[in-house]
Amino acid sequence: MAEADRIQPISLEMIRTLIGMPTVSRDSNLELIAYVQDYLKGFGVESTLVHDETGKKANLYATIGPKDKGGICLSGHTDVVPIDGQDWHTDPFQVVEKDGLLYGRGTSDMKSFIAIALAFVPEFLAKPLKTPIHFAFSYDEEVGCIGVRRLLDILEKQPVKPAACIVGEPTSMKPVVAHKGKKSTRCHVHGLECHSSLAPTGVNAVEFAAEIVTYLRGMAKRKRTEGPFDPGFDPPHTTVHTGLMHGGTALNIVPKDCYFDFEFRHLPEDDPEELLGEVREFVETRLLPEMHAIDPATGVRFEQISQIPGLDMKDDDPLTQLVMALSGANSTGKVAFGTEAGLFQQTGIPTIVCGPGDIAQAHKPNEFIALSQVAKGEAFMRRLLDKVRA
Structure with a gap:
């Protein structure tokens, strides 16, 4: 049996669910946001929604663990780019697994990261956390990181805001300390x-x-x-x-x-x-x-x-060192594509980009993520869990 066939991610069903919601930037993301809010509520985790001016889109923010500490924010965007005019061999809004790859719009960019974070909610809740974990899931990143700005405006005014942020854009699980x-x-x-x-x-x-x-x-x-x-x-x-x-x-x-x-x-x-x-x-x-x-x-x-804004973190920053340890990487990287990481850093929150998948697959027909990348993302989350438990 091939190695890929033996990989059984705990997040696989969540990935299928999120990909099945076609949250193209021009459309509403409320179906996905409502699903995530209900999912978290089922575990007793309350979340805050920050809507756009039309009320048809929303960011979601939630905290697991103590509310009086900064903690680590896991950030990701819920929107995906359109499929118009692209030659897809499968239904882009239905995950198809083949030869160790998961095909579907958003598998790489970047619903798999969100799915992994959500799949680990029961484990985050299994024992008390000394360091809280925050979820920040935004809308309209693909058209200019629009949604997260409203969320950050609110976070900036809170007495306690995240002490650090990890943006789960696809970097093949290599910590990215800078982007254009x-x-x-x-x-x-x-x-x-x-x-x-x-x-x-x-x-x-x-x-x-x-x-x-x-x-x-x-x-x-x-x-x-x-x-x-x-x-x-x-x-x-x-x-x-x-x-x-x-x-x-x-x-x-x-x-x-x-x-x-x-x-x-x-x-x-x-x-x-x-x-x-x-x-x-x-x-x-x-x-x-x-x-x-x-x-x-x-x-x-x-x-x-x-x-x-661009992102510019240092290799000797404590967050960089933490993410290197969590990912198992021995070096950092820089990328040409933009993310919301620069906006978090601009708000005074140290931020690193690190997530499963390859940016080379983003925005293309037949987008996919390798199951081995999902496994690495889950291993990252388990190591994070060990760090934040009391």
Whole structure:
């Protein structure tokens, strides 16, 4: 019998249950949140919900153990990315087990971590805890870590907040001490439309937008060749990327409006406001004078879509040392993707990213997590249990 076939995770049924709830970011997550709240209540654990402004989404926060101590927070997001246009070989919202792998949307990113944490509730309750365990399960992480901000606003005002946080994003159970920050921006270019035969009398919003995109591409090339660099990241430098562009109505009309979305995924040492400031200066000194010479009503406007701070922990931090011991790892890592960890750290809570699964499987069709990774996640939780018991 293969080794994978002998692995019987205690969290397997919980993983199946959570994957079966299609909590795509554009939809509500209340079915999953209600399930978790009822599950915890069945063990006598009360939880607090923090809803969004529509009431259709919610964060969940719960504490196991003493309420007068900081404790360790296990944080994860409940939302998943869409499956639209992806070539899935199985039902993405039903776990399929094959050859030691669990297929399904969210298996890797990151419902398996949440499922493992929940599956261990009975064990956390079996004996008194000297150090409390907190659960922080959020909404809309995939669209800018939106939900957790509301939860952190409340936690920041509490007399006792978590002393440390472990974010269970997929890192193959390797402790991640740093990740890049992300600043996403939408640029609106407003021009002056006219008949294309009289193009010089108009202000072509698409063409001026293209000049800004070209400038951004130049910034990307400069970062790639000049740095700054941190070899712990892959890629080892700040990246600049334009991902979406819309403008114009017809070929024979000089377009009046155009917008495009771009992002900086920056090293912790790079200031995203300075990066955006450089783009603004280019627009103000090079483009606006030319646009205003034709029509002063034209212009360029920048709108923030989202911003996620980077994470920057030290290898000798007590939390880093704890998570290395819990995971059995002998080294730490850095990643290019963003998480809510930077927001926890910004709130004054030391935070590490460490969870089962491989980020290479995230957001792809036929997403999966290896049963061996689930087993490592459960081993991590058992070691944590030993640390927090009285």
